[in-house]
Amino acid sequence: MNQWALILTAAILGSGAAIARASEPEAASPAESNVRGAPSPNIGADRTIHFSLKAPEANSVQVAGGDGLGAGPFPMTKGADGVWSVTTPPAVPGFHYYWFVLDGVSVNDPASQTYFGYGKETSGIEVPEAGADFYAIRDVPHGEVRAKWYFSRTTGAWRRALVYTPPDYEKNPKRRYPVLILQHGAGEDETGWTRQGRANFILDNLMAAGEAVPMIVVMDCGYANKAGTAPLAIGPGVSRETIRIAFRTFEDVIVHELIPMIDAAYRTMPDRNHRAMAGLSMGGMQTLFVTLHHLDRFSYIGSFSGPVIPGINTGREPQGNTPEEFDSKTAYEGAFADPRAFNKRVKLLWLGVGTAESPMFRSSISSAATALQRAGVDVVYFESPGTAHEWQSWRRALNEFAPRLFH
Amino acid sequence: MNQWALILTAAILGSGAAIARASEPEAASPAESNVRGAPSPNIGADRTIHFSLKAPEANSVQVAGGDGLGAGPFPMTKGADGVWSVTTPPAVPGFHYYWFVLDGVSVNDPASQTYFGYGKETSGIEVPEAGADFYAIRDVPHGEVRAKWYFSRTTGAWRRALVYTPPDYEKNPKRRYPVLILQHGAGEDETGWTRQGRANFILDNLMAAGEAVPMIVVMDCGYANKAGTAPLAIGPGVSRETIRIAFRTFEDVIVHELIPMIDAAYRTMPDRNHRAMAGLSMGGMQTLFVTLHHLDRFSYIGSFSGPVIPGINTGREPQGNTPEEFDSKTAYEGAFADPRAFNKRVKLLWLGVGTAESPMFRSSISSAATALQRAGVDVVYFESPGTAHEWQSWRRALNEFAPRLFH
Numbered sequence: 001m002n003q004w005a006l007i008l009t010a011a012i013l014g015s016g017a018a019i020a021r022a023s024e025p026e027a028a029s030p031a032e033s034n035v036r037g038a039p040s041p042n043i044g045a046d047r048t049i050h051f052s053l054k055a056p057e058a059n060s061v062q063v064a065g066g067d068g069l070g071a072g073p074f075p076m077t078k079g080a081d082g083v084w085s086v087t088t089p090p091a092v093p094g095f096h097y098y099w100f101v102l103d104g105v106s107v108n109d110p111a112s113q114t115y116f117g118y119g120k121e122t123s124g125i126e127v128p129e130a131g132a133d134f135y136a137i138r139d140v141p142h143g144e145v146r147a148k149w150y151f152s153r154t155t156g157a158w159r160r161a162l163v164y165t166p167p168d169y170e171k172n173p174k175r176r177y178p179v180l181i182l183q184h185g186a187g188e189d190e191t192g193w194t195r196q197g198r199a200n201f202i203l204d205n206l207m208a209a210g211e212a213v214p215m216i217v218v219m220d221c222g223y224a225n226k227a228g229t230a231p232l233a234i235g236p237g238v239s240r241e242t243i244r245i246a247f248r249t250f251e252d253v254i255v256h257e258l259i260p261m262i263d264a265a266y267r268t269m270p271d272r273n274h275r276a277m278a279g280l281s282m283g284g285m286q287t288l289f290v291t292l293h294h295l296d297r298f299s300y301i302g303s304f305s306g307p308v309i310p311g312i313n314t315g316r317e318p319q320g321n322t323p324e325e326f327d328s329k330t331a332y333e334g335a336f337a338d339p340r341a342f343n344k345r346v347k348l349l350w351l352g353v354g355t356a357e358s359p360m361f362r363s364s365i366s367s368a369a370t371a372l373q374r375a376g377v378d379v380v381y382f383e384s385p386g387t388a389h390e391w392q393s394w395r396r397a398l399n400e401f402a403p404r405l406f407h
Numbered sequence: 408m409n410q411w412a413l414i415l416t417a418a419i420l421g422s423g424a425a426i427a428r429a430s431e432p433e434a435a436s437p438a439e440s441n442v443r444g445a446p447s448p449n450i451g452a453d454r455t456i457h458f459s460l461k462a463p464e465a466n467s468v469q470v471a472g473g474d475g476l477g478a479g480p481f482p483m484t485k486g487a488d489g490v491w492s493v494t495t496p497p498a499v500p501g502f503h504y505y506w507f508v509l510d511g512v513s514v515n516d517p518a519s520q521t522y523f524g525y526g527k528e529t530s531g532i533e534v535p536e537a538g539a540d541f542y543a544i545r546d547v548p549h550g551e552v553r554a555k556w557y558f559s560r561t562t563g564a565w566r567r568a569l570v571y572t573p574p575d576y577e578k579n580p581k582r583r584y585p586v587l588i589l590q591h592g593a594g595e596d597e598t599g600w601t602r603q604g605r606a607n608f609i610l611d612n613l614m615a616a617g618e619a620v621p622m623i624v625v626m627d628c629g630y631a632n633k634a635g636t637a638p639l640a641i642g643p644g645v646s647r648e649t650i651r652i653a654f655r656t657f658e659d660v661i662v663h664e665l666i667p668m669i670d671a672a673y674r675t676m677p678d679r680n681h682r683a684m685a686g687l688s689m690g691g692m693q694t695l696f697v698t699l700h701h702l703d704r705f706s707y708i709g710s711f712s713g714p715v716i717p718g719i720n721t722g723r724e725p726q727g728n729t730p731e732e733f734d735s736k737t738a739y740e741g742a743f744a745d746p747r748a749f750n751k752r753v754k755l756l757w758l759g760v761g762t763a764e765s766p767m768f769r770s771s772i773s774s775a776a777t778a779l780q781r782a783g784v785d786v787v788y789f790e791s792p793g794t795a796h797e798w799q800s801w802r803r804a805l806n807e808f809a810p811r812l813f814h
Contacts, residue, residue: 035527036630057511059464104464107514114521114528120442121521121528137556137565144570145554147601149544158544163551170672173580194554223443265577 031112033095033126038111047090047127051100051109056082058103063088065098067356067388068127073101092356093129094392095196097122115196119187124196133205135198135395140208141167142201145194150261154252156227161258162190163266164200164217166207176267178274178406180217180300181254182398183283190221196391202399212402218262222283224249240309251290255297276405278302278350280394281361285309292335295345300405302350304397305357305389308364321363326371339376350401352382354393361389380404438519440502440533445518454497454534458507458516463489465510470495472505474763474795475534480508499763500536501799502603504529522603526594531603540612542605542802547615548574549608552601557668561659563634568665569597570673571607571624573614583674585681585813587624587707588661589805590690597628603798609805619809625669629690631656647716658697662704683812685709685757687801688768692716699742702752707812709757711804712764712796715771728770733778746783757808759789761800768796787811 028042028050040052051063053076061084064073069091076084097117099106108114112123146163166177182199184192193199199217206212226249254277263270275298279287284306291298308326328336336342342349349372353365369381382400384393435449435457447459458470460483468491471480476498483491504524506513515521519530553570573584589606591599600606606624613619633656661684670677682705686694691713698705715733735743743749749756756779760772776788789807791800 035523037526053512055510055512057466059466059510102512102514103462103466103510105460105462105509105514106517107509107512108521108528110513110527112528114515116442119444120517121515121519139558142556147552147607149549151546200554 031125031127033113033124034111035113040111041109041125043091043125043127044087047093048087049091049125049127050085050087051076051098052083052085053100053102053109054081054083055102058084060101060103062101063098064101064106065123065125066096066390068092068094068096068390068392069098069125076100091125091127092387092390092392093127093132094387094390094395095124095126096390097124099123116189116191117187117196129392134399135202135205137201138205138208140204142204143167143169143207145200148261148265150257152224152253152257154226154249154257155224159221159253160190161262162194162219163262164194164203164219165266166214166216167204168214169216169267174267175214176269177214177216179262179266179268179276180215180402180405181258181275181277182217182219183222183277183279183286184219185222185279185281185283185305189223190219193217193219197395197398199398202395203402206399206402213406215402215406216262216266216268218258220254220258222250222279222286224253247286247289250286251293254290255294259297272297272299273347274406276300276302276348278304278398278401279306280304280397281306281389288332292332299346300348300350301346302348302352302397302401303365304352304394304401305354305361305365306351307361308368321359321367323367323370323374326368328371328375328377331368336372336375336377339378343376343378346378348380348404349378350380350382350404352384352393352397352400354384354387354389356386356388357393358389438532438534440520440531441518442520447518448516448532450498450532450534451494454500455494456498456532456534457492457494458483458505459490459492460507460509460516461488461490462509465491467508467510469508470505471508471513472530472532473503473797475499475501475503475797475799476505476532483507498532498534499794499797499799500534500539501794501797501802502531502533503797504531506530523596523598524594524603536799541806542609542612544608545612545615547611549611550574550576550614552607555668555672557664559631559660559664561633561656561664562631566628566660567597568669569601569626570669571601571610571626572673573621573623574611575621576623576674581674582621583676584621584623586669586673586675586683587622587809587812588665588682588684589624589626590629590684590686590693591626592629592686592688592690592712596630597626600624600626604802604805606805609802610809613806613809620813622809622813623669623673623675625665627661627665629657629686629693631660654693654696657693658700661697662701666704679704679706680754681813683707683709683755685711685805685808686713687711687804688713688796695739699739706753707755707757708753709755709759709804709808710772711759711801711808712761712768712772713758714768715775728766728774730774730777730781733775735778735782735784738775743779743782743784746785750783750785753785755787755811756785757787757789757811759791759800759804759807761791761794761796763793763795764800765796 028044030039030042061076062073070089074086076086078084109123114121115124143166148161148163152159277287277291284303291301351369353362372379384396387393435451437446437449468483469480477496481493483493485491516530521528522531550573555568555570559566684694684698691710698708758776760769779786791803794800
């Protein structure tokens with residue numbers, strides 16, 4: 001092959017030689033999370049997944065990932081062609097992070113798109129759920145997802161928010177819209193909700209069906225360090241006080257910078273009746289932290305798999321995982337101490353969790369919901385059947401939460 | 408550390424344990440392309456780069472990447488802590504793809520953001536250029552970069568265009584804007600120009616200085632397969648006819664789907680006098696392919712490091728790398744055969760290349776420019792000093808090209 005043919009081949013292929021072209025089991029399809037043209041990983045009709053990696057010189061290769069992939073890591077077997085492969089058990093539907101462990105090092109699959117999780121770019125696989133198309137891109141009007149840069153005096157740095165504008169935003173140049181602030185989890189960033197979560201498609205579909213009112217959704221990065229301060233301490237024994245400092249900084253950004261910026265840049269309805277906040281995991285904790293401090297600015301609150309750790313808000317030691325141990329009078333700095341006043345002021349308090357999540361999430365959240373309900377606080381509690389602390393739980397949560405907003 | 412502290416640590420760190428926390432040379436700074444909090448790779452004042460990867464069980468680790476990093480791959484040395492490291496020679500300023508070769512497998516650096524290149528998610532490092540801030544995010548008004556989904560009947564699939572709207576777009580709801588279509592290179596995708604290329608910041612800065620007129624920039628994916636057709640053949644000996652088929656499909660998408668969609672969705676000036684197209688490498692080839700077929704739709708044309716391979720457009724064998732071998736009468740299907748007519752019709756033909764690019768690029772492009780100039784075709788030719796077939800060449804190209812548009 002001459003020089004010209006080489007570059008043209010590269011142009012056509014557009015893919016690295018390291019991507020294994022393994023033979024595929026019958027009826028398996030390449031994951032839609034693969035990079036273009038990559039046949040592996042592929043997913044069988046039974047949701048078994050065939051992973052492969054060409055690594056002729058490696059001593060060992062495993063695949064590991066999110067809970068829904070099964071109890072890995074799964075050892076892979078080397079073929080005569082130097083391609084390591086394994087077929088994993090039927091996976092839980094939805095999006096799962098995964099990675100290869102190549103001679104002891106966690107590395108990405110070159111055949112996969114990457115998604116920001118665990119504080120780094122990570123491979124991910126989309127396992128279809130039969131009959132579920134609420135997060136699929138469908139033939140309905142689509143909103144835009146806009147990258148919006150703004151300078152934060154709090155952090156002394158530029159930040160990027162992603163802003164979903166609904167499909168009719170440009171067609172109605174005088175219309176104003178309510179706003180949902182929607183936050184990712186620990187180790188993720190502002191891209192999580194649209195890439196892993198497909199929040200924009202979920203909202204497109206809900207709006208097309210008339211099940212959610214048109215709204216703007218703002219997704220920002222949940223990490224913020226005060227300008228001029230040293231990075232937060234790293235290592236074992238990080239204190240709740242450190243977490244509180246980090247959350248406080250984030251709170252300052254959201255309340256004093258993000259919200260005013262959004263209200264200035266977009267046609268919002270800039271009042272508490274038309275502003276919601278929700279988040280997943282750490283983002284759920286942050287949502288309760290921020291909104292309960294600022295009920296003058298928010299009237300809809302959602303925590304998706306946000307562990308209930310009153311110590312974060314109150315400074316108290318964490319309470320247990322039974323309703324009896326959750327003291328609704330003192331939890332969250334007493335925000336729920338007067339249930340009637342709370343119910344009058346807050347239009348929606350929504351807590352959700354997946355049934356396959358660990359007790360730290362499921363028990364703490366369900367216990368808080370039960371205790372709050374017993375105390376007379378209006379709280380909607382949702383369980384996502386069969387899903388773990390992963391994105392399918394949060395897609396479902398958003399799909400349940402968004403229709404309840406702004407009525 | 409108990410269960411609570413573990414998740415909170417994860418929340419604060421937001422980073423994987425595989426990221427090596429190596430000691431840093433004096434005066435070196437973490438690359439701005441690193442994921443948050445990652446101290447490595449870091450770059451010295453002399454633009455030497457210290458790379459590291461924790462891989463206690465590996466037998467060999469190297470680092471390799473784009474031309475501007477130097478003549479690698481560079482073998483890394485294992486320390487007693489299991490961290491492999493190397494300091495590479497002073498790099499050319501700008502963005503360089505890179506990867507580790509871990510026991511023979513090319514893998515990403517977990518400490519780096521990823522960028523779509525080589526048909527996969529690839530690590531990248533931003534090496535500062537002293538005195539150059541034309542692509543920095545500065546304290547000027549910023550446009551948005553909008554993800555816009557549309558269905559292509561040509562390919563039978565949804566596509567995503569990224570659309571830069573200028574800073575004043577929302578403030579002037581009746582104003583209409585000219586459009587630049589801006590394409591990535593082989594193995595990349597629609598994210599390249601804003602992530603690797605920082606096109607949005609380049610345009611923000613040019614507009615803030617009054618050096619470019621406000622414009623909309625549309626970035627789409629340069630790959631397109633006809634609906635229902637088999638994927639293009641893979642392997643050695645790919646023919647120019649195959650390339651032509653691929654380019655034709657892309658041309659159909661651009662001309663018959665993308666342009667009408669953009670003109671319907673945004674406040675454009677929908678005529679040839681206000682429409683430009685440019686691209687880099689493969690995107691430059693595609694730009695000439697598309698625009699020269701449709702001069703009724705385009706009046707500004709830019710090819711950044713687009714190799715001049717007349718065989719693509721004409722079916723003829725490639726011509727040589729001297730001006731004498733470039734036949735301006737027949738090249739590009741005779742588009743330049745009548746220089747006076749061409750000059751009258753086309754407001755700008757702009758060709759650029761980096762001085763450190765290989766002859767396939769530099770000689771073919773400079774020869775074409777010389778031959779066209781000799782034949783009387785108005786062509787602007789630009790050389791980026793010291794840069795190879797990498798993004799710094801194309802950032803500079805855009806910075807030179809955009810001010811010439813739409814006057």
